[in-house]
Amino acid sequence: MSEAIEFLPPRPAVLSRRAAIIADLADLLPPECLVHEARELVPFETDAFVSYRRLPLAVALPKTTAQVAAVMKYCHRYGVPVVPRGAGTSLSGGAIPQEDAVVLGLSKMSRILEVDYANRTATVQAGVTNLSISEAVGIDGFFYAPDPSSQLACTIGGNIGMNSGGAHCLKYGVTTNNLLGVKMVLVDGSVIELGGKHLDAAGYDLLGLVCGSEGQLGIVTEAVVRLIAKPEGARPVLFGFETSEEAGACVADIIGSGIIPVAIEFMDKPAIEICEAFAQAGYPLDVGALLIVEVEGSDAEMDAMLKNIVEIAGRHGVKTVRESQSATEAALIWKGRKSAFGATGRIADYICMDGTVPLGKLSYVLNRTSEIIDRFGLRVANVFHAGDGNMHPLILFNANDPEDAAKAEEAGNEILKLCVDAGGCLTGEHGVGIEKRDLMRHQYSDADLRQQMAVRSAFDEGWILNPSKVFPLDGRT
Amino acid sequence: MQTSFTPAQLADPHVAESEKILRRCVHCGFCTATCPTYVTLGNELDSPRGRIYLIKDMLENGRPADEEVVTHVDRCLSCLSCVTTCPSGVDYMHLVDHARIHIENTYRRPLMDRLIRGTLAAVLPYPRRFRAALMLAKLGRPFAPLMKRVSALKPFGAMLELAPSSISGASDAAIPGTRPPETKRRGRVAILSGCAQPVLDPGINEATLRLLARLGIEVVVPEGEGCCGALVHHMGREEQALDFARRNVDVWIREIAKGGKDSGFDAIIITASGCGTTIKDYGHMLRLDPEYADKAKKVSSLAKDITEYLSTLDLPKQEPKKLNVAYHSACSMQHGQKITMAPKNLLKAAGFTVRDPAEGHLCCGSAGTYNILQPEISAQLKARKVRNIEATKADVIATGNIGCITQIASGTAIPILHTVELLDWAYGGPKPAKLAAK
Amino acid sequence: MLTPHSESDAAYVIRTAAAEGKTLALRGGGTRAGFGNAVEPAQSVSSRGLSGIVDxxxxEMVMTVKAGTPVAEIEAALTANRQMMAFEPMDHRGIMGTSGEPTIGGVFAANVSGPRRFVAGAARDSLLGICFINGQGEAIRAGGRVMKNVTGLDLVKLLAGSQGxxxxxxxxxxxxxxVPQTVETIAISGLDDAAAAKAMAAAMALPVEVSGAAHxxxxxxxxxxxxxxxEGEATVLRLEGLAASVSVRAGKLAAVMEAFGPITRLGPEESLMLWREIRDVHxxxxxxxKPLWRVSVGPSVGHQLVAALRLEAGVDAFYDWQGGLIWMRMEADPEAELLRRYIRALGGGHATLLRASDAMRAHAPAFEPLPDAVAAxxxxxxxxxxPAGIFNPGKMG
Incomplete structure (x- = not known):
């Protein structure tokens, strides 16, 4: 376990009342909705950012908004920190608890409440998984567009917390662009609704502010999301290049030419090998870099677009061009890509970075990333959303070797700073969480951060919502 | 994932293996989404990731199992849906096997729990005892509702309800001996008669023998084999399971030797995918037994599900029949043995219209003795499965595992058959009795 | 009117006003003057001194400009590169009866979006980063210049549409x-409002990427x-993209829409003009x-709202955004209360009084009143x- 990033010290007043707090929560929740036995708390000590772990005080798994509100009201009254949790798939530690915190897990609130095709919306509970929405409406020709790689497991509540993106966001936007409304429990237990089936906010765009706020402003319990008619067809095409530079330049040229594919994904050699080992999707193994470019529409449209893209790729010395020949093959290509992080677990432990850089800087940042990794004597696999410059270097290391783990963390920090210095940002879609909290000052001035924190405190003056995350611990207001 | 075991702990080969498995897990959480118990209960403790963590904590600390760990590991169906999902290749199957053995060795269950498990382990694997017990169950059925109201007796109630209303006598299909092919011989196989299946539904192996005979396959029903060990294996009763495994290995190795060099088996045919998963794992189960390791590996490599074997025979395409078949893939079939397309392709080639129910990856709740030991979760999963199957508006359900057949049949009026029974019919055998009205 | 020419000047002006407790009207080109609740701040600060394309x-499909840059200048630069602002900011001068140059700061401050909004997002969805001076005169940066960015709280969204x-x-x-290579419009004739809502919903369910749907x-x-x-009412559906693709999609769309009514296809020139006029509420x-309302509701209830109102007052209206955006003129006087009551009854949304006489603005809140908890x-x-409450106090309610 790493120790480089501090958590807030537990509040003694909370720890000393542990038994009373659990007894009180037991009055508010049915027995199957409260976890407090020491051994049962262990699996909640971390999320998908396993470098850091903290046991929570208790875990509440409410089934209704009213129960969420009751727990929130109680915790607010007694100053007990609350850490919201969806499926616990955060790669930045957004759902890692702390010793004095109640984890508020939304996993029992996993129903799709309404599908409304006339308005193209789905109203869902926050614990619904991202993919299950598309699965529920797919048969009628619709889908929910943001598709984080963890979409099989991650929840809409978590997606809202992190403003999650995904491969297909190049065309369809990220969560905030597809979210129409939420029902949300405020820190004092009051319940508000923001937005709905209509567009735009009546007053301030609080919905826009809540999206991506990492559980710091309240607990979203329901959401209204936008459904989109599925395209007639979609075709991922594999473009293999000798070098990452060629692939990077090709991406810039595709976008620059005015063609916007639905997705442009990049993998370097190590990533190709890892994904192919899991998915057997037919990725070419003899290339240095791979682009998965997806186009969609009717066959005629896809053909027309692809013709242009193939031509551009040709100018960048593309080595292999392979179109998927069937829906099964297309699914395998995406399965490989979307499992990239997990599949990396087959060869090593890893931490997954999530910086975004301007498109023109992709090659530069890739090269500098290799230099950093080499300097630390580590290995890296690169797989990322190239179309919007969202990079995901996977730094490989040995978690059972503390020195190696520390090096990986340091290298990661350097890479993220590099992204900021190149004109990008610390996180494209995974959120700041605990992981990037102390790097915030690299991207923002004191005044910028003060302003964000001030707005945060308009929602939660006592800083009990997910308090160890996002904002550096010093200088909080 | 980081682990912390001492070198002394790692000296135990079981711990060493589990440590290796745990190291692969990156805690990504994908497995939660396809886990039937997580989907039903919404608590990470009842998900693969939660159980992995609980097991890790228990093993690292070298602790005996406690009530909490036992509760959540017991709720695991061992459906292995998580193994299909896991991108990191975490071998959850052998990890949870280890945990179950550890529980069995270090935890004293409450009296009623011990009683019911003891009964199951002493009865189910033995066809004669099982048949006798079913006779008794018929008498006991009126008491089932009563038993279901007393928490400790719930498993007994569930057991009574699952018992079929008519019980067939011992089947000819289980009588040892060699069945010659009806046409020119093009293969030779052994078949597993099994334990519970011939009692609950002897028609399955009868259909298999008929079909294989017509296809020119010589089938040996070996003398002396019995339960594959899966039932007790999943209860963590490792010694008993290994004894079953060794006995079957002995039988098959003996039969292979008998046939001489040229007339070994092309395959050991298994018609219950639950057994298939276990027999294919004999090589692993007996890896630490120097006397059996190689033999077991050989047996595992020969083990084939009937549909897997039939796929190699190039069955001719048949005229389309006007019958919609909902194919239910048993967990042991799709997750345990990764056989997904073969049964459906066979059915399609045989002229049936195959429909895939939604949420096909989710378990029906049968899972060996799970429907007896965890009747509440099992009932919810059964209801969900039946809902998805009935939504396909199928005329008949096909599947490849006796456990699923018993479980699903108790929840729907749509007839349910083993895939091989439909294939036998399509390729010249009698029409299955359950389809008389269709 | 104060017209700072640099960020630091602007910060100074605002810091001073805050210290003196003087209220400020924040202005761009003034083309939306008269919008919002009538307020009379002590002074105006204009962004017009902060003008020009920075980058x-x-x-990379990204542009950085100073807030006072005229929209026309930006559009000229974009057009030269065959690019555009996908959210189609409307020009308010026509309906507001104003003159002056719309500025990009004003566009984002009012979150002004046109017909493509319901599929391509609002102005706020295109806005990646901002610099602004807060009420204490501090220069604050939020967001950045990359599309994906979830670093900290999204103040960008908060400021967009906050009306200064x-x-x-x-x-x-x-x-x-x-800019799409070409554009075409399918017009279906003779549908009443309810039938039009059905037709538009059907069109949006097709995989043809309709980018405008108005009735x-x-x-x-x-x-x-x-x-x-x-002849007859017109329900219009816009298709944009590569020429080859648009003609294929238009064929498919027309084939389905024929069931609703007679079809007319409009070419690029007429289409561009039509959608610009829809955008600008021509x-x-x-x-x-005359009071003009801009109402946003769920697309399927827009026509129900109008029908319900018509039982009580004369209503003249047309619909954009698949029926979810209603531009509406009403005859009765107590219209604000009535309109808002019906919106609530139909599942929620909001009505903004865009234009009205001074007398009416004095008693009808321009923006939808918020529920107490949200208002607080x-x-x-x-x-x-x-903190000092100097920026346009009362403008939004």
């Missing part, structure tokens, strides 16, 4: 998109494209101060950005 990378009540925008960075009833129809739309750009929260948020 434009066509290949939270901060004074000095610089904005936004995403742009390629123009009899009362307004003749005022579009010089009266060239065919029929109501009539030089009057909004007030706290405002207090955190503008």
């Amino acid at each position: 434009y990378e066509p290949a 009540t939270l901060g004074f925008l000095t610089e904005v960075t936004f995403r742009v998109l390629p 123009l009833p009899q009362t307004v129809k003749s005022r579009f494209i010089g009266g060239a739309l065919p 029929p109501y750009a009539d030089g009057t101060l 929260l909004s007030a706290r948020v405002k207090q955190k950005l503008d």
